[in-house]
Amino acid sequence: MSESNSSSLGTAIVTGASSGIGKVYADRLAARGYDLVLVARRTDRLQQIAADLQERFSIRAEVLVADLSQPAGLSATIEKIVSDESISVLVNNAGYSLAKPLTETGSEVMANMIALNVIALTALSKAALERFTLRGNGTIINIGSGAGVAPIAWIPVYGPTKAYVLQFTQILQQHVEGTNVRVQLVLPGAVVSEGWDVAGVSLDTIDPATVMTTEDCVDAALSGLDRGELITVPSLQDETLLRNLEAAAGALLQAVFESGKPATRYGLK
Numbered sequence: 001m002s003e004s005n006s007s008s009l010g011t012a013i014v015t016g017a018s019s020g021i022g023k024v025y026a027d028r029l030a031a032r033g034y035d036l037v038l039v040a041r042r043t044d045r046l047q048q049i050a051a052d053l054q055e056r057f058s059i060r061a062e063v064l065v066a067d068l069s070q071p072a073g074l075s076a077t078i079e080k081i082v083s084d085e086s087i088s089v090l091v092n093n094a095g096y097s098l099a100k101p102l103t104e105t106g107s108e109v110m111a112n113m114i115a116l117n118v119i120a121l122t123a124l125s126k127a128a129l130e131r132f133t134l135r136g137n138g139t140i141i142n143i144g145s146g147a148g149v150a151p152i153a154w155i156p157v158y159g160p161t162k163a164y165v166l167q168f169t170q171i172l173q174q175h176v177e178g179t180n181v182r183v184q185l186v187l188p189g190a191v192v193s194e195g196w197d198v199a200g201v202s203l204d205t206i207d208p209a210t211v212m213t214t215e216d217c218v219d220a221a222l223s224g225l226d227r228g229e230l231i232t233v234p235s236l237q238d239e240t241l242l243r244n245l246e247a248a249a250g251a252l253l254q255a256v257f258e259s260g261k262p263a264t265r266y267g268l269k
């Protein structure tokens, strides 16, 4: 297809686009006029979604079948970001959870979860950061979770992977400050998706009033992006809670590193 048919907005690459939040991102970005690269493992679903979006929004949608927890799939996706100059948005959305005590979590599942939620997100962010810095603009959207802000006992690996996403994305934001590269961190609460089945939790056990639709989650997140928010928490009614957390973390960080002497409570002379 000739360059003239490309979207002037460029191409958004969305990981985990075969279902849930990623699928809605693909829909909404196509509606905004972006061409798409849809990444996940399930070929049939990706092809169906790509065909539907091309038809409805007259954009180009390419399918990239990749297991991002494996080196080959991750390399292929990095290569796409590095080689396709039209890419202007990365949505780092692919991720999964398992609700099991650590002692009952298989080593392979644990490693795969960290590979997907942490290593792939980091490597794809790095590739996009390098690309976007070169082109002078671009947007990285990292999907973290409210579960990353404090420990939750029944997700002993997933929660910490999202704590990583939180801090890593804040560091990316410091890196791009003052440039035209944007980095947004999205922290959903509970959202209806297949992710709950994957985690082994029935959504029926959760108060429906506390669960958001995928559409509302993504629409609020994109509204947050349009408003210039660095951190968007779609379900957070009282924003001061987030500001307080940031302020407390900053103050603690400073206090920990401002003295080389043991605190007086330890009674050392």
Ligand SMILES: NC(=O)c1ccc[n+]([C@@H]2O[C@H](COP(=O)([O-])OP(=O)(O)OC[C@H]3O[C@@H](n4cnc5c(N)ncnc54)[C@H](OP(=O)(O)O)[C@@H]3O)[C@@H](O)[C@H]2O)c1
Residues within 6 Å of the ligand: 015, 016, 017, 018, 019, 020, 021, 022, 039, 040, 041, 042, 043, 066, 067, 068, 069, 070, 093, 094, 095, 096, 097, 116, 143, 144, 145, 146, 187, 188, 189, 190, 191, 192, 193, 194, 195, 196, 198
């Ligand atoms: N739902 C919630 O309540 C909630 C709350 C906070 C944060 N989140 C985060 O939102 C993101 C999306 O989750 P979701 O709730 O929309 O769940 P979902 O419907 O299960 O979507 C997960 C997506 O990731 C893809 N994926 C899984 N493993 C992959 C792999 N190894 N390689 C490539 N793609 C892979 C899946 O596609 P394939 O199976 O086809 O590969 C799917 O498209 C995740 O990062 C999740 O942690 C969700």
